[in-house]
Amino acid sequence: MKDNTHxxxxxxxxxxxQGFESMVHAYSKDIYRYGYWxxxxxxxxxxxxxxxxxxxxxxxxxxxxxxxxxxWLFTILRRENARRFEKxxxxxELTTLDDDMMEVFAVVEDDFANVDNMAVRSAxxxxxxxxxxxxxxxVIGGYSCDEIATIIGAKPGAVMTRVFxxxxxxxxxxxxxxxxxxxI
Amino acid sequence: xxxxxARRTITTDITDKSSAFVKHVAGCPTCKSFYEKQxxxxxxxxxxxxxxxxxxLASRILVEHNLHKKKxxxxxYRWSAVAASVLLVFAVSIVSTFNSPxxxxxxxxxxxxxxxxxxxDKGHVTLESLNQLLKPHGVRADESIGYATHAxxxxxxxxxxVHIVFAGKNAPVTLIVFPEALxxxxxxxxxxxxxxxxxxxxxxxxxxxxxxxxxxxxIFEARLNASLMTFI
Numbered sequence: 001m002k003d004n005t006h007x008x009x010x011x012x013x014x015x016x017x018q019g020f021e022s023m024v025h026a027y028s029k030d031i032y033r034y035g036y037w038x039x040x041x042x043x044x045x046x047x048x049x050x051x052x053x054x055x056x057x058x059x060x061x062x063x064x065x066x067x068x069x070x071x072w073l074f075t076i077l078r079r080e081n082a083r084r085f086e087k088x089x090x091x092x093e094l095t096t097l098d099d100d101m102m103e104v105f106a107v108v109e110d111d112f113a114n115v116d117n118m119a120v121r122s123a124x125x126x127x128x129x130x131x132x133x134x135x136x137x138x139v140i141g142g143y144s145c146d147e148i149a150t151i152i153g154a155k156p157g158a159v160m161t162r163v164f165x166x167x168x169x170x171x172x173x174x175x176x177x178x179x180x181x182x183x184i
Numbered sequence: 185x186x187x188x189x190a191r192r193t194i195t196t197d198i199t200d201k202s203s204a205f206v207k208h209v210a211g212c213p214t215c216k217s218f219y220e221k222q223x224x225x226x227x228x229x230x231x232x233x234x235x236x237x238x239x240x241l242a243s244r245i246l247v248e249h250n251l252h253k254k255k256x257x258x259x260x261y262r263w264s265a266v267a268a269s270v271l272l273v274f275a276v277s278i279v280s281t282f283n284s285p286x287x288x289x290x291x292x293x294x295x296x297x298x299x300x301x302x303x304x305d306k307g308h309v310t311l312e313s314l315n316q317l318l319k320p321h322g323v324r325a326d327e328s329i330g331y332a333t334h335a336x337x338x339x340x341x342x343x344x345x346v347h348i349v350f351a352g353k354n355a356p357v358t359l360i361v362f363p364e365a366l367x368x369x370x371x372x373x374x375x376x377x378x379x380x381x382x383x384x385x386x387x388x389x390x391x392x393x394x395x396x397x398x399x400x401x402x403i404f405e406a407r408l409n410a411s412l413m414t415f416i
Contacts, residue, residue: 083307
């Protein structure tokens with residue numbers, strides 16, 4: 001009887017181990033990239049990823065839905081990063097999108113298809129963290145504003161605003177960059 | 185859906201699959217063009233965001249994970265090894281100061297061993313957060329208490345206590361606040377094969393200070409005595 005229990009424990013442990021390993025292989029790259037754009041530093045990003053997976057292992061029993069693993073890991077990493085700054089999520093909520101803000105869309109803008117990676121990365125680095133974060137989550141994770149709101153603990157309307165402003169600012173920075181290049 | 189709403193969605197939530205959105209974009213040439221340009225910009229953005237990941241990252245995570253598990257296993261084993269003799273150890277270590285070991289000592293030591301992983305926490309807890317946790321126990325600390333890497337409420341034998349870890353000189357120092365006062369003692373030295381420590385009584389709780397390293401323990405004890413301001 002005791003042996004069976006022990007055996008069952010081993011099986012559970014093996015399954016858990018396998019699940020954890022799959023999680024590392026499936027998500028470590030995206031988690032690293034999120035960490036990189038939060039910290040803007042590759043060494044810190046790697047530390048954040050290591051810490052994230054250590055914490056994930058400790059709390060793996062609390063993950064009931066494997067489909068939620070990726071956003072769960074994003075949330076853990078975000079908390080780890082916040083600890084670095086000893087700050088609690090006291091970010092001011094932004095207002096929701098006003099219709100007048102949308103006037104900008106009266107004109108169909110350039111598609112920036114020819115802009116190179118370096119220019120976009122440089123522009124991304126210049127974005128305030130509160131704008132860049134939801135945008136990066138949207139691009140890396142393919143999340144909707146509602147899902148991003150859950151991960152970063154903000155209201156969906158505020159996320160929409162931040163994403164909008166991030167894109168708007170990004171475009172402005174890229175336009176300035178192009179203008180600079182043209183004037184050379 | 186009108187053009188304004190469609191453009192709002194394209195800019196903020198381009199993955200939206202709602203029928204109203206899909207239908208509008210399909211039927212409005214201007215919005216369709218805007219949608220396609222935005223998709224192109226998204227792919228530019230995606231390429232830019234996908235920075236190179238350090239080679240072997242997944243392997244390093246798994247190596248670290250295995251090392252951590254091994255360490256936790258060793259600590260568990262260390263604890264298991266002493267578990268059988270724990271009463272004897274307590275008896276030996278406490279008998280020199282008291283006739284019988286306080287039951288609280290065993291409870292606190294057991295809790296500290298159950299949560300050994302907390303010692304590896306590399307966070308930072310502000311003094312304000314520490315004092316919020318300590319307040320219900322009638323204790324308040326000032327900044328001289330030192331750098332806390334972990335703090336939280338925890339349930340110890342069905343009662344809510346506080347578990348804090350401070351960075352020590354050579355090893356971390358654990359402070360556990362247990363919401364039950366020591367019977368008739370103000371200070372009791374305790375130890376097992378892993379931790380050395382001291383129990384201190386306040387009017388409404390017991391403070392346990394534990395560390396693997398005696399020097400770190402002594403330095404912290406002095407800091408604690410200087411830092412704790414209110415014993416109600």
